Amino acid sequence: MKTKANEVSQSQRILKAAIKCIAKKGYANASLRDIADEAGVVLSQLNYYYNNKQGLFVEVVKRLSQQYLSEIENILQQGETKREKTAALTEYFQKILKDNPELFKLLFDLSSMALWSDPLRELIDNFFQEVAMLIEKYILQSKWQEDKRLKKYSRAVSRIMLGAMIGTSIQVVLAVDKEELMDSLNAIQVIFAK
Amino acid sequence: MKTKANEVSQSQRILKAAIKCIAKKGYANASLRDIADEAGVVLSQLNYYYNNKQGLFVEVVKRLSQQYLSEIENILQQGETKREKTAALTEYFQKILKDNPELFKLLFDLSSMALWSDPLRELIDNFFQEVAMLIEKYILQSKWQEDKRLKKYSRAVSRIMLGAMIGTSIQVVLAVDKEELMDSLNAIQVIFAK
DNA sequence: GTATGATTCATACAAACGTCCGAATTAAAA
DNA sequence: TTTTAATTCGGACGTTTGTATGAATCATAC
16 A cells, blocks of 8 residues: 555655645644644654654754755855855845745744754754854855964854845845845845955 | 822733743743733733734834834944944944843744734834834945935845844854854944945 | 554543633722 | 723633544564
8 A cells, every 4th residue: 555665754744744834834833733734644643753842843953954054055165256155145045035935934933933942942053053164164264264363253254144144034034025125135245245 | 099100001011021921932932821920910901902912912013113213223323433333233232132132032033923924024024124224324324325326235235234233143042152152243343344 | 374563543631722701890970 | 979981800712732542554574
């Protein structure tokens, strides 16, 4: 009956359904029943595979973290100059905001959920830390690396650059008139170019 | 029995309690019963004054918006040069992050709640818009204002500056090691100084 | 085929939730 | 004082929530 080969494992279907539900209604309004229905699975399966709600959400964050991390690293490998890499990154954000705003809502929503749950906070903190390190590695690496004081500055700049992208994107997804605001992201390239 | 003069009106006590509860546990975990207890009021009073939960939360956002808006305008009036005004603003964020991180959590949490509620989204969108306009007015105003193309650029920069502050602050409140990250905000002054 | 372990299913349960209502109390008006 | 309106209170309601349990079904190994 069950064709094990071409059938995605049940636990993965649940994970995907959870992501979809959270992206659609937010973590606060995504119930386990919603997720079970979306996955085409009976409620008790969620407990079977993930113990409880927090267990499921932790796996959601883990999966999304590694997915975006590798995606961002791919983006940052594009382009030769730092200027080109910065452009690639901002275009990546713009593309998401335009084509899959739910994905950004998801990041935003999960981050705010992490405010109230220590295990999740640790995961998201780590995620931001690693993204910032990627920016530092691909865009800001230079003679700075030598000087200890400038090294610290470079770390700060990577955090701010990431912060600018995230903070501006938040304004975009919340804006009624998104089109105009989306273009604002372009100015990041000007500001952070040296 | 009721000394009307020195007694804060019941509706305001409820509003304050709501803010306190949301700042403490997040909007998703702050129940009307929590808020009523915090206010020292019986549950049905919340419905009496605010009809329903959304009505209460709308008032919370309205109140906080105007409060922060005037606070930020005060901050931006400090200092002579644009450089000094930028410094004052970043110091304001740092001070909040250090002394009242719950306040920033509150902004963050309510913003993410606004993702899923149109009336709230409109309010928060408006709030960000007005803050950005203040930044533009006090920090970026210059010969730019003349040129139409640069005027648009100036608007974009104000959004990004605000975004950088918010986005970096988010990373701070989520970070386990906040101290080091808080200093990062200082780099904003360097980046956005011309 | 039978036995064993893993998975799927249906259902139950207690707790918490937002909302609503009628009576009691207070304040204001007549 | 009597009347009227505004406020406060306690309690109930129907849902929805996350979690737990035991039986049924499946796959695998003996």
